[in-house]
Amino acid sequence: MTYLFAYLATVCVVCAVLTVTLRQPVYNVLALLTMFFHVAGLYVMLNAEFLAAVQVIVYAGAILVLYLFVLMLLNLKAQARHMHRQWPFGVLILGSVAAMVVGALQAGSFSAATGEYTADAVQAVGNTEAIGLKLYTDYLVPFEVASLVLLVAMIGAIVLTKKGMIDDHVGD
């Protein structure tokens, strides 16, 4: 179990670094794809089978395919200088902040009251059913708001990309 976590966590961090550092945009997307699959593995380790399936279907299957489509559409070439001018300062500052956060997390301890959804209780009804029951009873209004967010995003994407709906070549 620990070895499996070590493998998944290592691949996740390595792929995250590759996503940020690689030069070709297609390689960035593929590194992120590998990371998403390993995050799905972490979800399985945490008894969230349904979310693991959703992670693979929605993130790897829909969102990253959308990225790849746009990459093919734009036909971008790798730039000679792909990092921002002041990237060493950014890495330095954020690296020290990350070291502070990780140090604080290792030093601190954590405890809180636990709920009634133990692993066995969830297993009795099934992970998907347990999430569904919670989502459609306690979180019905946020669920509707989420659907509204998706609708607005859909209309926004159509309006932004359709030719002629906003004036083209304003900047030229």
Next chain:
Amino acid sequence: MVPLSAYIILSALIFFIGVVGVVTRRSIIVILLSIELMLNAVNINFVAFAQYLESITGQVFVFFTLTVAAAEVAVGLALLIAIYRNRRTVNVEELDLMKW
């Protein structure tokens, strides 16, 4: 059993790698990918806490994060295409019209 702190530290590392990506990269596409990294780090935290607090609310909230991520990708890529169509570039350093 893997301790909760291992998941939190992993998620913090991935989150900061995402922040470094947003700050240091010049291509809008990679900046959007880095935002995806940060959202995934948050999701790992949610699921880990849901498991260790024996509450399923964290898993429900991953759904909402997923919705926001999907909306962000749709609008972000639409903006990217609109910018590319007008300016023929996806480099944030060249998009300095509002820079003083």
